Amino acid sequence: MTTPRRTSHRPKAKLSSQRGASIIIALLLxxxxxxxxxxxxxxxxxxxxxxxxxxxxxxxxYAQRSAAEMVAQHVSNLAATKQGDAYVVYARTxxxxxxxxxxxxxxxxxxxxxxxxxxxxxxxxxxxxxxGNDGKDIPDVTVTLSMDRNYGITITTxxxxxxxxxxxKLLMRCSAGDSLEWATPTVQTGASS
Amino acid sequence: MRRLVKDTSGETIVETLxxxxxxxxxxxxxxxxxxxxxxxxGQAAQSRSDVSSQEEKAEGNGGFDxxxxxxxxxxxxxxxxxxxxxxxVYTVAFSxxxxxxxxxxxxxxx
Numbered sequence: 001m002t003t004p005r006r007t008s009h010r011p012k013a014k015l016s017s018q019r020g021a022s023i024i025i026a027l028l029l030x031x032x033x034x035x036x037x038x039x040x041x042x043x044x045x046x047x048x049x050x051x052x053x054x055x056x057x058x059x060x061x062y063a064q065r066s067a068a069e070m071v072a073q074h075v076s077n078l079a080a081t082k083q084g085d086a087y088v089v090y091a092r093t094x095x096x097x098x099x100x101x102x103x104x105x106x107x108x109x110x111x112x113x114x115x116x117x118x119x120x121x122x123x124x125x126x127x128x129x130x131x132g133n134d135g136k137d138i139p140d141v142t143v144t145l146s147m148d149r150n151y152g153i154t155i156t157t158x159x160x161x162x163x164x165x166x167x168x169k170l171l172m173r174c175s176a177g178d179s180l181e182w183a184t185p186t187v188q189t190g191a192s193s
Numbered sequence: 194m195r196r197l198v199k200d201t202s203g204e205t206i207v208e209t210l211x212x213x214x215x216x217x218x219x220x221x222x223x224x225x226x227x228x229x230x231x232x233x234x235g236q237a238a239q240s241r242s243d244v245s246s247q248e249e250k251a252e253g254n255g256g257f258d259x260x261x262x263x264x265x266x267x268x269x270x271x272x273x274x275x276x277x278x279x280x281x282v283y284t285v286a287f288s289x290x291x292x293x294x295x296x297x298x299x300x301x302x303x
Contacts, residue, residue, distance in 0.1 A: 033223040047233070101271070
C-alpha cells in the first residue's frame with residue numbers, strides 16, 4: 001500500500017518544503033560546473049590561440065627583418081658621385097660590384113630624379129626563400145623602396161598571407177654633397193622630410 | 194520536535210540516485226575541462242620554451258637549432274615602375290631553428 005504524497009498548498013509551506021531539493025541542488029551544481037568548465041576551456045583556448053598568433057607574427061617579423069637587412073646591406077654598399085650634372089651610383093665593394101641589380105639601377109635613376117626636383121618612383125622587391133627552408137613556411141616578403149627629397153631611402157616591408165607583423169619603416173639617411181652615401185637604417189619615427 | 198521526529202516526508206531513492214548521477218556527471222565534466230585546459234596550457238608553455246632559444250639565435254644571426262640545412266637561396270624579384278621585372282638569386286645562411294628562421298646573405302647573386 002502506497003501512501004499518497006503530502007502536498008503543500010500554502011505558499012509559505014511550499015517555500016520551506018525540502019521535497020525534491022536534491023534534484024534542484026544537483027541541477028544547480030551542474031550549472032555551476034558547466035559555467036566553470038566553459039570558462040576554463042575558453043581561457044586555455046584563448047591562451048593557445050594567442051600563442052599561435054604570436055608564433056605567426058614572429059615568423060613574419062623575422063622574414064621581414066631578414067629581408068630589410070638584406071636590402072639595407074645592399075643600399076649601404078652603394079655610393080654616388082657627381083659627374084657633371086648627374087650622379088653616378090656604383091657599388092663600393094667587390095661583392096657589391098657583382099650586385100648589378102635592380103636596386104642599383106633604381107638608385108641611379110632616383111638620385112637624378114630627385115636632383116632634377118621631381119619625385120622618383122618606388123621599387124618593389126619580392127623576396128622568397130626558394131631553397132633550403134626544408135619545408136618550413138617562411139613567408140614571402142614585399143620590400144618597397146622609396147627616396148625622399150634629401151636622397152634618404154625608406155624601406156617598407158610586409159609579408160604576404162597569414163598574420164603579418166607591422167614592421168616600422170626604416171630610413172637610411174643620406175649624406176648629401178658631391179658624393180652620396182647612405183647610413184645604416186634607423187626606425188622612421190615621423191614624416192619623411 | 195516531536196513533529197520532526199514523526200515526520201516521514203523525504204526523498205525517494207530514485208530522486209537521490211538521480212541527483213547523485215547528475216552531480217557525478219557534472220563533476221566529471223568539470224574535471225575533463227580542467228584536464229584538457231591544463232594539457233593545452235602545457236603544450237603552449239612547451240612551445241614557447243622551444244621557441245625561446247631559437248629566437249635568440251634568429252635575433253642575433255647566431256647559429257641554428259635543429260636538423261635543417263642552414264643554407265639556402267632567396268630569390269629577389271624586382272618590379273620596376275614600368276612593370277618590368279628582374280630576378281636575382283642570393284645564397285643565404287639561416288639562423289634560428291626548425292620553427293623560427295632568419296637569414297642573411299652570404300654570397301653574391303647568381
